[in-house]
Amino acid sequence: IDYGKSLVLEGQRDGAIRDFPGDLLNSFLRGSIRNTLKRLRGKNGSLTPKLRRQLAELCWSTIANGQEPAAGHLAARRPPALTR
Numbered sequence: 703i704d705y706g707k708s709l710v711l712e713g714q715r716d717g718a719i720r721d722f723p724g725d726l727l728n729s730f731l732r733g734s735i736r737n738t739l740k741r742l743r744g745k746n747g748s749l750t751p752k753l754r755r756q757l758a759e760l761c762w763s764t765i766a767n768g769q770e771p772a773a774g775h776l777a778a779r780r781p782p783a784l785t786r
Contacts, residue, residue, distance in 0.1 A: 703728070710765075720767045731761050 706728045713719030719727070738757055742749060 706731070713765075718767055719765050722765075727765050731765065734761060734764075 707724055710719055710724045710727050714721060735757065
């Protein structure tokens with residue numbers, strides 16, 4: 703949770719993430735991911751690399767302030783599974 707908070711705060715300072723309350727953004731993201739994973743398990747589905755990338759893109763497009771994070775920015779440091 704602390705890592706997520708630091709990502710949002712830094713992204714907001716840099717203007718990459720919308721100026722919404724950080725707790726609201728983090729709760730939204732965690733809830734969206736949790737619900738998606740629960741639905742997958744209920745359908746005996748799996749989190750494929752493609753679905754993982756799509757979920758990450760949905761989350762980013764929801765909180766982004768209309769720009770990609772700058773190179774080197776915490777929010778730009780996506781795990782390898784989430785890169786294109």
